[in-house]
Amino acid sequence: MQVIILPLAHDVALYAADRVAEVINSKTNPVLGLATGSTPIALYDELVARYQAKQVSFRQTISFNLDEYIGIADSHAQSYRTFMNQHLFDHIDIAKSNTHVPLAESKDAIVLKKSAQDFEASIQQAGGIDLQILGIGLNGHIGFNEPTSSFTSRTRIKTLSESTVIANKRFFKDGEYQPHLALTMGIGTILNSRAVLLIATGKAKAEAVKVMIEGPLSAMCPASALQLHETATIVLDEEAASMLALKEYYRWCEQKRQQLHEGNVR
Ligand code: GLP
Numbered sequence: 001m002q003v004i005i006l007p008l009a010h011d012v013a014l015y016a017a018d019r020v021a022e023v024i025n026s027k028t029n030p031v032l033g034l035a036t037g038s039t040p041i042a043l044y045d046e047l048v049a050r051y052q053a054k055q056v057s058f059r060q061t062i063s064f065n066l067d068e069y070i071g072i073a074d075s076h077a078q079s080y081r082t083f084m085n086q087h088l089f090d091h092i093d094i095a096k097s098n099t100h101v102p103l104a105e106s107k108d109a110i111v112l113k114k115s116a117q118d119f120e121a122s123i124q125q126a127g128g129i130d131l132q133i134l135g136i137g138l139n140g141h142i143g144f145n146e147p148t149s150s151f152t153s154r155t156r157i158k159t160l161s162e163s164t165v166i167a168n169k170r171f172f173k174d175g176e177y178q179p180h181l182a183l184t185m186g187i188g189t190i191l192n193s194r195a196v197l198l199i200a201t202g203k204a205k206a207e208a209v210k211v212m213i214e215g216p217l218s219a220m221c222p223a224s225a226l227q228l229h230e231t232a233t234i235v236l237d238e239e240a241a242s243m244l245a246l247k248e249y250y251r252w253c254e255q256k257r258q259q260l261h262e263g264n265v266r
Helices: 009-026 041-052 080-087 109-125 162-171 187-191 203-214 222-228 247-261
Strands: 002-006 031-034 062-065 067-069 131-134 156-159 181-184 195-200 232-237
Touching (some): 002 009, 009 041, 009 131, 009 195, 041 080, 062 080, 062 109, 109 181, 187 222, 195 222, 203 222, 203 232
Parallel strands (some): 031 062, 195 232
Antiparallel strands (some): 067 181
16 A cells, blocks of 8 residues: 655645546546545545646546435435535536436335446446545445445445444434435445545544554455555545554655655665
């Protein structure tokens, strides 16, 4: 894993935006994997700003989002489709028909299974994901792959853990229906992406980040599966990195990488 520690959350967003821009500027039909949650909002703001400054265009981009709540309409204020429209898609030149968020409005298991299969097929048809953006849950989940998710799982129905339901309660009004099920890309699906970039900021994520990077490979921390990915980059602010035992080593690695890049190895 490449672990990059930057001073502030804003620096993490800029780094991630650079990586996204690199992919969309270097490929004819770039395929992005996108995430929801509070963490990537600053990244999306930055991408919108770069689009407005004419530095990037999403005209040829195809996107796949990690997950969606089951049983609420796309138009629901808390659906991940709404989140993506509000934070990114409505403000850039991506064709909405090229944006894929799992279709999960139905509560019928057969319809949902078919939707999950179709989602996997669409990723294949698009040629696979070039860069998957990820956040991390407090319990180490990626997408909605909760602890004990199989490392080879594909897009499927997943029951949310109590900790996730509590963490996401803040987005729902008092008394409003809050889904306990989601349709999520599997860990196997995520690992098939050509590159993954996980961003984490703030003290609350420090424990999950430590277990993901320095803990054993374990289904108890779904994000630890990224240890198996050939090109996984983890970008952290100081707070999220605060519990890492090998923090100084990761900084040293980045220094050496930079020196190598500049032809200045010492
Ligand atoms: C949700 C999403 C995840 C996201 C996580 C963390 O549960 N399904 O993809 O990574 O929340 O969100 P936040 O960035 O708000 O901490």
